[in-house]
Amino acid sequence: MSDPILNDKSEVDKDLAPIRAQIDAVDAQLLHLLNERAKLAQAVGHVKQKHAQPVFRPEREAFVLQKIAAQNPGPLPSHSLQTLWREVMSICRAMEEAVKVAYLGPAGTYTEQAMYKQFGHAIDAIDCTTVDDIFRTVEADGAAFGVVPIENSIEGAVNRTMDLLLASPLKICGEVSLAIRHSMLHKTGDMSGVTTIVAHPQALAQCYNWLKQHYPHIEQKPVSSNAQGAQMAAADPSVAAIASDIAGTKYALQTVAASIQDDANNRTRFIVLAKQLCGISPNDKTSIILATPNKAGAVYALLEPFARKGVSMLRFESRPARQKGWEYFFYIDFAGHIDEQHVREALAEIEANAAFYKCLGSYPVTS
Numbered sequence: 397m398s399d400p401i402l403n404d405k406s407e408v409d410k411d412l413a414p415i416r417a418q419i420d421a422v423d424a425q426l427l428h429l430l431n432e433r434a435k436l437a438q439a440v441g442h443v444k445q446k447h448a449q450p451v452f453r454p455e456r457e458a459f460v461l462q463k464i465a466a467q468n469p470g471p472l473p474s475h476s477l478q479t480l481w482r483e484v485m486s487i488c489r490a491m492e493e494a495v496k497v498a499y500l501g502p503a504g505t506y507t508e509q510a511m512y513k514q515f516g517h518a519i520d521a522i523d524c525t526t527v528d529d530i531f532r533t534v535e536a537d538g539a540a541f542g543v544v545p546i547e548n549s550i551e552g553a554v555n556r557t558m559d560l561l562l563a564s565p566l567k568i569c570g571e572v573s574l575a576i577r578h579s580m581l582h583k584t585g586d587m588s589g590v591t592t593i594v595a596h597p598q599a600l601a602q603c604y605n606w607l608k609q610h611y612p613h614i615e616q617k618p619v620s621s622n623a624q625g626a627q628m629a630a631a632d633p634s635v636a637a638i639a640s641d642i643a644g645t646k647y648a649l650q651t652v653a654a655s656i657q658d659d660a661n662n663r664t665r666f667i668v669l670a671k672q673l674c675g676i677s678p679n680d681k682t683s684i685i686l687a688t689p690n691k692a693g694a695v696y697a698l699l700e701p702f703a704r705k706g707v708s709m710l711r712f713e714s715r716p717a718r719q720k721g722w723e724y725f726f727y728i729d730f731a732g733h734i735d736e737q738h739v740r741e742a743l744a745e746i747e748a749n750a751a752f753y754k755c756l757g758s759y760p761v762t763s
């Protein structure tokens with residue numbers, strides 16, 4: 397007697413065979429088209445080389461991603477296609493040259509995730525130990541780009557990044573927003589012998605209530621990155637780390653508890669640093685730093701051209717000024733690009749009246 401399961405299987409195979417043949421044919425077309433695209437990127441690379449132009453053009457990539465969403469006939473969701481296209485562009489870009497990107501390492505940090513989200517994986521990633529190191533590396537041409545955290549939805553601004561932006565000649569040419577989900581990680585998963593929980597101070601703060609509820613008596617120790625904490629936990633079972641599941645997998649740790657951050661909508665925004673300025677994209681924002689004379693109504697008066705010229709402010713942060721004479725530096729993000737007429741006019745007035753003015757750059761908005 398014939399085996400019904402085997403029979404079924406051959407029935408399934410018979411039904412699948414023609415569809416799989418079509419998939420193979422589509423793959424062959426995709427393969428051809430992807431290589432055609434790569435050859436065009438190579439041709440673009442030659443032109444750029446001739447004119448000494450940068451390989452990575454964030455504004456052009458933003459246009460490509462916008463077109464993908466606008467022309468998408470479905471059923472694939474646009475955001476998935478955009479993720480795919482970022483990788484396609486990354487691979488095509490690498491045909492011109494693999495761009496060097498400095499990030500806050502070691503491997504397994506959220507900054508690494510943000511970097512790959514922005515640049516795709518076909519890059520030359522350089523891990524740095526501090527935010528200062530990233531600025532220095534890009535300033536010294538050790539990398540064309542740097543990715544650093546700038547603000548978290550719970551903890552607010554990353555002060556070191558803010559302070560370095562004030563002094564550095566580097567420009568902002570992109571931003572990345574990432575959902576931050578922390579896990580409690582341990583070598584075996586058995587927390588009974590754990591005496592120390594390590595993480596970046598921001599991660600410890602983002603899990604404050606959860607830690608108080610679950611491990612109130614275990615000492616918390618800040619380290620320079622969550623991935624460094626994960627490395628420590630991998631080497632010592634008396635240490636547990638708070639980091640991403642990606643870091644957990646990278647360092648062969650068990651997840652004791654997932655999504656332990658106090659706010660489910662915990663997000664961090666990262667910026668991309670470079671020496672190059674970014675052209676106009678479909679949707680831009682601009683970052684500036686200002687200081688006003690210390691008198692009543694000065695901030696209001698200084699920013700009035702924004703209202704008059706129809707420029708929308710997106711973010712307003714202040715940092716104490718260390719120099720004498722000014723009380724605060726104001727870090728302002730607003731909608732628009734410095735090459736747009738109304739923005740240029742508003743900024744010219746603001747610059748003329750400010751005690752201090754610095755433009756950090758215009759760059760594509762990303763969600």
Ligand SMILES: C=C(O[C@@H]1C=C(C(=O)O)C=C[C@H]1O)C(=O)O
Nearest residue numbers: 437440451452453456457485488
């Ligand atoms: C091909 C280019 O170079 C890079 C790759 C891009 C792509 O693959 O679409 C787009 C912008 C650049 O970062 C280009 O500038 O057009």
